Amino acid sequence: MTSKRIVLHFPHRLVDQPIVYRLVKDYNLQFNILKAYVTPQEEGLMILELSGEENDFNKGIEYLESCGVRIQPLSQDVIRNEAKCTDCGVCVPICPTGALVVDPLTRRVHFYDHKCIACELCVKVCPTRAMEVHF
Amino acid sequence: MKTIKEINEKIKKGQVVVVTAEEVIDIAEKKGAKKAAQEVDVVTTGTFGPMCSSGIYLNIGHSKPRIKLGGGICKLNDVVAYVGFAAVDICLGAASLPDDDPRNKAYPGEFRYGGGHVIQELVAGKDIRLEAVAYGTDCYPRKRLETYINIKDLNEAVLFNMRNCYQNYNVAVNLSDKIIYTYMGVLKPRLGNANYCSAGQLSPLLKDPYYKTIGIGTKIFLGGGIGYIAWQGTQHNPNVARTDKGIPKAPAGTLAVIGDLKQMSPEWLVGTSMLGYGASLIVGIGIPIPILDEEIMRYVAVRDEEIYTQIVDYSQAYPQMLPGTLGEVNYAQLKSGKIIIQNKEVPTGNLSSYTKARQIAEILKIWIKKGEFLLTEPVAYLPGPDSGYTFKSLKERQIIL
Numbered sequence: 001m002t003s004k005r006i007v008l009h010f011p012h013r014l015v016d017q018p019i020v021y022r023l024v025k026d027y028n029l030q031f032n033i034l035k036a037y038v039t040p041q042e043e044g045l046m047i048l049e050l051s052g053e054e055n056d057f058n059k060g061i062e063y064l065e066s067c068g069v070r071i072q073p074l075s076q077d078v079i080r081n082e083a084k085c086t087d088c089g090v091c092v093p094i095c096p097t098g099a100l101v102v103d104p105l106t107r108r109v110h111f112y113d114h115k116c117i118a119c120e121l122c123v124k125v126c127p128t129r130a131m132e133v134h135f
Numbered sequence: 136m137k138t139i140k141e142i143n144e145k146i147k148k149g150q151v152v153v154v155t156a157e158e159v160i161d162i163a164e165k166k167g168a169k170k171a172a173q174e175v176d177v178v179t180t181g182t183f184g185p186m187c188s189s190g191i192y193l194n195i196g197h198s199k200p201r202i203k204l205g206g207g208i209c210k211l212n213d214v215v216a217y218v219g220f221a222a223v224d225i226c227l228g229a230a231s232l233p234d235d236d237p238r239n240k241a242y243p244g245e246f247r248y249g250g251g252h253v254i255q256e257l258v259a260g261k262d263i264r265l266e267a268v269a270y271g272t273d274c275y276p277r278k279r280l281e282t283y284i285n286i287k288d289l290n291e292a293v294l295f296n297m298r299n300c301y302q303n304y305n306v307a308v309n310l311s312d313k314i315i316y317t318y319m320g321v322l323k324p325r326l327g328n329a330n331y332c333s334a335g336q337l338s339p340l341l342k343d344p345y346y347k348t349i350g351i352g353t354k355i356f357l358g359g360g361i362g363y364i365a366w367q368g369t370q371h372n373p374n375v376a377r378t379d380k381g382i383p384k385a386p387a388g389t390l391a392v393i394g395d396l397k398q399m400s401p402e403w404l405v406g407t408s409m410l411g412y413g414a415s416l417i418v419g420i421g422i423p424i425p426i427l428d429e430e431i432m433r434y435v436a437v438r439d440e441e442i443y444t445q446i447v448d449y450s451q452a453y454p455q456m457l458p459g460t461l462g463e464v465n466y467a468q469l470k471s472g473k474i475i476i477q478n479k480e481v482p483t484g485n486l487s488s489y490t491k492a493r494q495i496a497e498i499l500k501i502w503i504k505k506g507e508f509l510l511t512e513p514v515a516y517l518p519g520p521d522s523g524y525t526f527k528s529l530k531e532r533q534i535i536l
Binding site: 086089092093094125128129 | 407
């Protein structure tokens with residue numbers, strides 16, 4: 001089994017296509033939509049947790065790319081600007097998935113990007129605006 | 136018994152023993168307060184949190200022809216500054232905003248850029264755009280000024296904070312059914328989170344609860360440079376409930392501090408945006424405590440478990456000035472990441488960086504060990520619990536027309 005959180009950028013011409021349906025029907029993949037925006041006349045953005053057998057998964061990704069969907073791992077899209085973070089920890093109880101955690105000894109705040117679902121709650125809560133989203 | 140003079144002699148000879156307010160806890164426990172007081176000369180404290188009553192004043196030098204800003208209007212990077220003084224003295228507060236900031240009209244407001252951010256950029260050596268309008272006089276004829284200013288060209292650039300370094304602070308929660316946006320951060324409904332703001336066992340005034348060594352004139356680490364305590368801070372409130380060891384169990388003493396902004400660093404003065412609340416400035420402060428006797432050692436050896444504070448509802452009790460709290464917790468409980476309020480487990484968040492507080496205490500320790508920082512005797516003491524000094528609410532009176 002392979003399971004990854006990915007960000008899909010749909011060009012304008014694909015916004016009305018049932019792309020995710022094909023992933024399920026033709027490639028036997030499971031999906032969980034974490035976030036989706038469709039901006040009319042512009043583009044679509046969808047954050048998916050996609051899982052399935054490795055072979056199916058890779059073929060599904062190839063299919064998406066062949067359609068013109070741009071794919072990025074989610075971990076590249078939500079980042080912490082280390083120069084701005086002061087390790088205060090006010091973001092910690094706001095994060096719904098436990099991706100922001102205080103180390104009990106060092107009191108530093110760790111950001112586990114593999115747990116992040118890009119809900120963006122931390123972004124505006126951060127007093128120094130250290131959490132950045134780059135979709 | 137030691138005197139500050141004797142400690143300074145040791146600093147000059149390179150024989151001083153300095154530890155942080157965190158390190159001293161175990162030393163005092165292992166050796167006992169008496170022996171620890173003989174061995175340790177100085178304990179360094181630190182704190183790094185948003186301090187909204189921070190500000191700067193500048194003298195920009197006279198233009199040719201001259202302009203008198205006093206009574207006029209002045210903006211720094213669009214943020215409104217105060218010029219109700221003479222010709223070219225300017226004051227800027229951390230919470231000031233540009234005129235066109237939507238504030239909370241687009242609720243919750245983001246407050247992306249305010250006085251605190253201007254202060255951080257100025258300290259970082261960036262050019263700041265100044266725009267001013269004056270009314271013009273015979274001796275100061277000019278009516279408009281638009282220029283860049285840079286900290287290196289200013290005559291004076293001074294950080295002056297009228298209330299900083301709170302001795303203890305509330306834990307903020309939200310009992311209501313809707314999310315609220317406060318200076319204590321975003322508070323989720325129905326006790327969704329509990330936010331606190333103190334370095335606890337590293338915090339300066341919690342380690343000198345009766346202000347026996349920290350007073351007016353005390354030399355401190357301020358924003359990465361050297362500053363001094365100018366006065367008690369506004370809302371100084373020494374007469375609150377205290378533990379057996381004398382530690383206030385609610386917000387109590389405060390400090391007004393001053394220092395040369397030109398020596399400071401953007402690492403320790405950080406512009407801040409509090410969602411739905413406003414702009415602010417995070418300030419790094421570190422204060423050395425001379426260990427004059429066993430009593431002072433007992434105060435500095437207090438640990439998080441022994442420092443208590445009050446849980447306050449910021450949806451009703453705080454805004455409406457209602458008395459009473461939801462109970463008290465200690466800083467060890469707060470730092471564990473969750474506390475129990477009304478039988479509910481509530482996750483905690485700190486607005487004050489303990490990591491940075493620790494770094495400040497370490498830096499101050501190094502300065503003292505290297506002989507670069509000598510201790511000062513207070514020139515006057517801060518009002519203590521028996522001084523009669525109190526923190527009053529506003530008495531509103533009817534305006535007579």
